[in-house]
Amino acid sequence: MNYQEYDRPKVHFTPKKNWMNDPNGLVYFEGEYHLFFQYNPSSNNHDNMNWGHAVSKDLYHWEELDTAIKPDELGTIFSGSAVVDKNNTSGLFESGSGGIVAIFTHDGASQQQSIAYSEDNGRTFIKYDGNPVIPNTEIVDFRDPKVFWHEDSEKWVMSLACGDHIQFFNSPNLIDWTYLSSFGKEYRSHIGVWECPDLLYLPVEGSHEKKWVLIISINDDGPNGGSAMYYFTGSFDGQSFQPDQSPEDDLKWVDEGKDFYAAVSWDNTDEKYWIGWMNNWQYAESVPVSPWRSAMSLVRRISIIEKDGSFLLKQTPVTNDNGKLEKEEDIHVTPESKAVYNIESPSELNIQVQKDVSDVWGVDFITDKEELLRLEVDPVNDQYILHRDTGRTGFSNDFPEKIKGSLNGFDGSQVTAVADTSSVELFFDNGVTVSTNLFYPEGVISRFEIWSKAEKLQVEALSFRTLHSIWN
Structure with missing residues (x-):
């Protein structure tokens, strides 16, 4: 039976078969939480990247669907995000009522940013004719766009991983992008490439305050070796991110375990939730499971607490409360x-x-x-x-x-x-x-x-x- 193998996790999402890594395109739309993910539909190795797809109504039970976005002449489909374009700022939706837009990295001769849109609740995507929307630069690792709507500037804002730093862009329509600023070159931990950024505006528990939090994944040099994630708290004015931490301060690790990586948050939710890839690049292709490879973490609700003048990330797992307590x-x-x-x-x-x-x-x-x-x-x-x-x-x-x-x-x-x-x-x-x-x-x-x-x-x-x- 599907999903019933002896070794298969029972409360963590896994694909029916084949390779999976980073969560992508997390978005809530029309009563469904969408989980797209890096997926190889033809083997159990990291190759031939597509966007796999699963949906949930409660962030706990999942239904796996068909592959959502497939490679084309511009390359394979690397990580990215998805948003609900409620007001059809992109002009891509014939009905004028908006829908889901995916923003992702095309990985071909170089890495470039492209978009696709769905008018059937994420089941199929139409790639934009003018891709890429952010063409190649001289940066080799130029990927993982994470996009959100910034209310104050009334623009879409993108965080983009650029090897040893993050670049920020904005756009009125998800198509025409303008470079804003860069962050991070002066900060520590560049042994591993910076990946999968996320810029969040999170409530500080017990107050009316909110803080901006910039999330970074690094594919090496974690606290227990290999892949890991850390974060900066600070401010964002629609143009640049200003951290609370100085370059000399200790890094704030998201998760000091060995196996939590590339977590990003859902778009279009009242509270902030995210999910991470439960693996480590040091041994991801060797873990002793089959016919699938890799699992996602539990979904976690995220917020901020203040302790002694420092702002700390708080994560609460989403589980099912039907079991006898x-x-x-x-x-x-x-x-x-x-x-x-x-x-x-x-x-x-x-x-x-x-x-x-x-x-x-x-x-x-x-x-x-x-x-x-x-x-x-x-x-x-x-x-x-x-x-x-x-x-x-x-x-x-x-x-x-x-x-x-x-x-x-x-x-x-x-x-x-x-x-x-x-x-x-x-x-x-x-x-x-x-x-x-x-x-x-x-x-x-x-x-x-x-x-x-x-x-x-x-x-x-x-x-x-x-x-x-x-x-x-």
Whole structure:
């Protein structure tokens, strides 16, 4: 049966077969959330890029549709975005009532930006006769246009990845584009090429303030090696982005895990949601799954919080609440006595421990074949460590046994974990710190154990539930 293979994730989108990478063209239109993605319809390798397509009504269950945009004489179809042209600013829609416009990179002899439009809810696209709308420059890596409508300037604004920096453009009609400014050459981390930018205007929780946030993906030099994402907060006046951070400041990582990349946000939604590619370019073509390759993360709602004058990204996973919720309170754990619970896979787990923990504590996820995925939380040293040294690990030397990350000055006392067939997504302190990691066991997770290394630990609240498959 489709989507029912033993190894296939149950709550993370995967294509029926073949290669997938970056999410593209995320847009909400006529009651549907569209997820387009980099897709090779003919093999399980990164080649022959098309836009695959799936839709959802709740950001959890997905239906895969036919390939949406295919290569042509200008090249294959690399990453990009989609918008709802509500007022038909492009003049492309015969009805005059607007529709979906996709903005993407043509990858041929060079990289150029092109558009296509759909008058049937994204099922088919008509490429614009005048493509490319932003022709080739001398920049080799010139790609991944992310577009939104900027209310103050009454123009469409594009963020474009240009190797070691971001360029901004605007347009009144999605066809005629004007260069505005550049950002980023003076900032750190240029070992990997900059990719998949997103410029967002996000609410600051607990206030009436909003902040501009510029998201960058880098395909090397992440905190645990390889692909990763970081962000800048700041201001945007319709012309240029001014960051809060100086070039000397530490980078703010979106997700310090090993396997979250190229996340971009949905257009035309009230709250901001995004999704990322759950893989790493160091071993993406080697992960031991078939007949598909790669999965998407869970969808996450994103916002900003303020702590000590700094603005931090917050991510909250979108899950299904139909599963039976098990709850307990005031659980006492000692080095000699773990709290042990049986559970089915996939599952969502929420733990709240006491605020003044001065010891290492953690959670073990254990499969029915006694394979161990261990999370250590060390608030004293402001870090967590995820051990993934069992299961299938030999497919790449870049698939590390330990993943380390900072708790960003929080105490790590609240943890949400979503464990699927081959991954775990960790959200610390209500989503201020996030870590996404693949895990390839031979068995399936059947229990979890909460433990403390040297001191008594009070678990103030615990809840967990089995999650329903997104394919049901």
